[in-house]
Amino acid sequence: MNDTPPNSFRNMPDDRGHFGEFGGRYVAETLMPLILDLxxxxxxxxxxxxxxxxxxxxxxxxxxxxxxxxYAESLTEEVRKDAPEGKxxxxxxxxxxxxxxxxxxxxxxxxxxxxxxxxxxxxxxAETGAGQHGVATATVCxxxxxxxxxxxxxxxxxxxxxxxxxxxxxxxxxxxxxxGAATLKDAMNEAxxxxxxxxxxTFYIIGTAAGPHPYPELVRDxxxxxxxxxxxxxxxxxxxxxxxxxxxxxxxxNAIGLFHPxxxxxxxxxxxxEAAGHGLDKEHAASLAGGGPGILHGNKTYLLQDEDGQITxxxxxxxxxxxxxxxxxxxxxxxxxxxxxxxxxxxxxxDAFQLLCRTEGIIPALEPSHAIAAVVxxxxxxxxxxxxxxxxxxxxxxxxxxxxxALGTEI
Amino acid sequence: xxxxLSSSFPADRAALVTFxxxxxxxxxxxxxxxxxxxxxxxxxxxxxxxxxDPMADGPSIQEADIRSLAAGTTTANIFNMAREFxxxxxxxxxxxxxxxxxxxxxGSEWFANACVDAGVDAVICVDIPVEEDESLGDALxxxxxAVIRLATxxxxxxxxxxxxxxASGFLYYVSVAGITGQQQxxxxxxxxxxxxxxxxxxxxxxxxFGVRTPEQAADIAxxxxxxxxxxxxxxxxxxYGKDAAPHVRDYVKSLSDAIRVARHG
Ligand SMILES: Cc1ncc(COP(=O)(O)O)c(C=O)c1O
Numbered sequence: 001m002n003d004t005p006p007n008s009f010r011n012m013p014d015d016r017g018h019f020g021e022f023g024g025r026y027v028a029e030t031l032m033p034l035i036l037d038l039x040x041x042x043x044x045x046x047x048x049x050x051x052x053x054x055x056x057x058x059x060x061x062x063x064x065x066x067x068x069x070x071y072a073e074s075l076t077e078e079v080r081k082d083a084p085e086g087k088x089x090x091x092x093x094x095x096x097x098x099x100x101x102x103x104x105x106x107x108x109x110x111x112x113x114x115x116x117x118x119x120x121x122x123x124x125x126a127e128t129g130a131g132q133h134g135v136a137t138a139t140v141c142x143x144x145x146x147x148x149x150x151x152x153x154x155x156x157x158x159x160x161x162x163x164x165x166x167x168x169x170x171x172x173x174x175x176x177x178x179x180g181a182a183t184l185k186d187a188m189n190e191a192x193x194x195x196x197x198x199x200x201x202t203f204y205i206i207g208t209a210a211g212p213h214p215y216p217e218l219v220r221d222x223x224x225x226x227x228x229x230x231x232x233x234x235x236x237x238x239x240x241x242x243x244x245x246x247x248x249x250x251x252x253x254n255a256i257g258l259f260h261p262x263x264x265x266x267x268x269x270x271x272x273x274e275a276a277g278h279g280l281d282k283e284h285a286a287s288l289a290g291g292g293p294g295i296l297h298g299n300k301t302y303l304l305q306d307e308d309g310q311i312t313x314x315x316x317x318x319x320x321x322x323x324x325x326x327x328x329x330x331x332x333x334x335x336x337x338x339x340x341x342x343x344x345x346x347x348x349x350x351d352a353f354q355l356l357c358r359t360e361g362i363i364p365a366l367e368p369s370h371a372i373a374a375v376v377x378x379x380x381x382x383x384x385x386x387x388x389x390x391x392x393x394x395x396x397x398x399x400x401x402x403x404x405x406a407l408g409t410e411i
Numbered sequence: 412x413x414x415x416l417s418s419s420f421p422a423d424r425a426a427l428v429t430f431x432x433x434x435x436x437x438x439x440x441x442x443x444x445x446x447x448x449x450x451x452x453x454x455x456x457x458x459x460x461x462x463x464d465p466m467a468d469g470p471s472i473q474e475a476d477i478r479s480l481a482a483g484t485t486t487a488n489i490f491n492m493a494r495e496f497x498x499x500x501x502x503x504x505x506x507x508x509x510x511x512x513x514x515x516x517x518g519s520e521w522f523a524n525a526c527v528d529a530g531v532d533a534v535i536c537v538d539i540p541v542e543e544d545e546s547l548g549d550a551l552x553x554x555x556x557a558v559i560r561l562a563t564x565x566x567x568x569x570x571x572x573x574x575x576x577x578a579s580g581f582l583y584y585v586s587v588a589g590i591t592g593q594q595q596x597x598x599x600x601x602x603x604x605x606x607x608x609x610x611x612x613x614x615x616x617x618x619x620f621g622v623r624t625p626e627q628a629a630d631i632a633x634x635x636x637x638x639x640x641x642x643x644x645x646x647x648x649x650x651y652g653k654d655a656a657p658h659v660r661d662y663v664k665s666l667s668d669a670i671r672v673a674r675h676g
Binding site: 016024025026027028029030031032033034179180185186189192193196197199200294295296297298300303305307308309310311 | 462463464465466467468469473477480485486510511512513514515516537538539540542543546560561562563564565566567570574585588589590593
C-alpha cells in the first residue's frame with residue numbers, strides 16, 4: 001500500500017472516512033444526509049466535555065468499569081507444562097466479560113445511545129449475531145426509555161435462546177430475519193432496510209467497528225476504553241507494556257478497542273484472531289485469511305466473496321464471529337503490517353473454552369475462546385518473562401447450550 | 412452512447428422506464444422478458460444485477476435476486492444478455508442497475524469496458540453515493556457510459572448540486588425514503604420534489620419507487636419526464652416464472668397506454 005509508513009497508526013480515518021483504500025461511505029443516497037449529520041454531531045459531542053463526562057460516569061457506575069486486568073497464573077502454569085525450556089509467557093486477561101450484560105458490547109451502546117439522544121432520535125434499531133449487542137442495546141434503551149427493535153438472524157435466534165429472552169425481558173422487539181443464511185449479515189441488511197424507511201426518527205446502533213463512516217471510527221473510540229484502561233493497568237501493575245495483545249475478531253470492535261491505544265507502541269505486537277470454522281479450506285468466517293477487498297454494508301473492506309462479488313456465507317460455531325466481513329480499520333492494519341492476523345477453528349475454540357473453565361474458573365464466551373486458543377499457541381513460543389494480554393470480551397453463559405450440543409451432552 | 416438515452420425522453424409525454432432482475436427466474440428467460448418490456452412500450456430498460464445482499468430492496472426484488480443467483484446467474488451471463496439485447500434492439504437504452512460490489516470487484520475499468528462492449532448506456536449503483544464516486548464514476552464517464560444519480564426525499568437544497576455534479580443520462584428521483592416495492596409517495600410531494608429538482612438541472616427527471624398501477628403512472632407522467640416501474644414487474648416474473656413474458660408485456664402496455672394519454676386527459 002503506502003511506501004512510506006505513516007507517522008502514527010492512530011490518526012485514521014481521513015476526513016472522508018477512509019482507512020487507506022478501505023472504509024468510506026457506501027450507502028444509498030437516502031442515508032447519506034443522515035450519516036453526514038451523524039458525523040457532524042459526533043464531532044460536536046467529542047468537543048463537549050459534558051458528553052465525555054456522562055459517558056465515563058455511565059461506564060463507571062452502570063457498566064462497572066474499569067474492568068480488572070487479571071494475571072491468569074493457573075492457565076499460564078498449565079501452558080508451561082507443554083512449553084519448551086524457558087518458554088511460556090505470562091498470560092493476562094482484560095476482564096470485559098465482567099461488564100454489565102456480560103460483554104464489551106455495552107461500552108459502545110452507552111456511547112451511541114448518548115449520541116442518539118443528543119440528535120433527538122426517538123427510536124433505536126440494531127442488528128445482533130450472538131445476541132450480546134442486542135442485549136446491550138436493549139439494556140441502554142430500557143435505561144433511557146427509548147423503544148428498540150433488534151434484528152436477529154433466525155439461525156442465531158435458535159442458537160442464542162437465552163439472549164433472545166433477555167432482550168424480550170428488557171422490552172425490546174426482536175425481529176427474526178430469514179433471508180440468506182439468517183445470521184448476522186442478514187440481520188444487518190434488514191436493519192439497514194428499516195433505517196432507510198425510518199430515517200427521521202430512528203438511530204441505528206451498529207454493534208461493531210464496521211459500516212459507513214463515521215461508525216467504524218466512533219465504535220472504535222467508544223471501545224478504546226478497553227485498551228486505555230489495559231495500558232494504564234499494565235504499566236501500573238508491572239511497570240511495562242505487554243509484549244503481545246490478542247483479541248478475537250467478528251467485525252473487530254473488541255479487538256480495535258484493545259489495540260488502538262497501543263498502535264504507536266512499536267514493541268507491542270498484536271494478533272487478531274478470526275474464526276476458521278470447520279477449517280480455512282472449508283466453511284469459515286475468516287475474511288482476511290480467505291477473502292478479498294470488496295464493498296458491503298457501507299464500507300470497503302475484506303469480504304468472503306466469489307469472483308463475481310457475491311457474498312459467500314460465513315460459518316463459525318460462535319454466532320458473534322459468524323460474519324463474512326471485518327471492520328475496515330483491520331483491513332488497513334493488516335495491509336500496513338502493523339497488526340498480524342491468524343485464526344482458530346471451532347474445535348480449537350471449544351478446547352480453549354474448556355481449558356479456561358477448568359484452569360481459571362472462568363466460563364468464556366465462544367468468541368474470546370478463539371483468542372484464548374491463539375494465546376495458548378503463542379505463549380509456548382514466547383519467553384517466560386514475556387507478557388501476552390488477551391481480551392476476555394465476553395462470558396459464556398449464552399453459549400452453554402451450543403457447547404453442550406457440540407460436546408454431545410444434554411443439559 | 413448517452414445519445415440513445417437522451418433521445419428516449421419524448422417531448423410530449425413521459426418516458427416509461429422498466430426494471431427487471433437479470434437471470435430471473437433463469438438466465439435463459441431474461442431475453443424474452445426484455446423483449447416483452449419493449450413490446451409493451453417501455454422506453455428505457457433497467458436491467459438489475461442480482462446481489463446476495465440487496466440492502467435497499469424490498470421482498471419482491473430480494474426474492475428475484477435469490478431466484479436468479481440460485482439459477483447460477485453470473486456477471487458474464489448478464490453482459491451476454493445485454494449484448495444480445497443490443498443486437499435485437501439497437502435503439503432502446505439499457506441501464507444496468509445494482510450494487511457496488513459486483514460492479515467493482517474486477518475493477519471499475521473492467522466494468523466500464525464490459526458496459527461499452529455490451530452496449531450498456533448507463534449505470535445506476537445504489538450504494539455508491541457521490542462521496543465515493545471515484546470508485547466507479549470516473550471509469551464509466553471516461554468511456555461515455557452515463558452515471559445516473561439518485562435524489563431522495565432526504566436530499567436537501569444544499570446537497571442537490573453535489574449530486575448533480577457529473578450526473579448524466581437522467582436524474583432518478585426515489586420518491587419515498589425506504590426500500591423498493593413499498594408504498595408510493597403522495598402525489599403532492601412528488602410534484603413539489605420534481606419542481607425543485609427541475610429547477611436545479613436540465614437532465615430529465617424520472618420518478619420511481621412504489622409505482623404499481625396505470626393510474627399512478629399517469630399521475631406521475633403528468634409532472635415528471637419519466638416513470639420508473641420495478642417491483643410490480645418483478646412480481647409478475649415471480650408469479651409466472653418461465654411463462655412470464657406475455658404477462659409482462661400486457662402489464663407494461665397498460666402502463667404505457669396510461670402514460671401516453673396522461674398529459675391529454
Ligand atoms: C463476546 C463477544 N465477543 C466478540 C464479538 C465479536 O464482535 P467484535 O469483533 O466486534 O468484537 C461478539 C459479537 O457478538 C461478542 O458477543
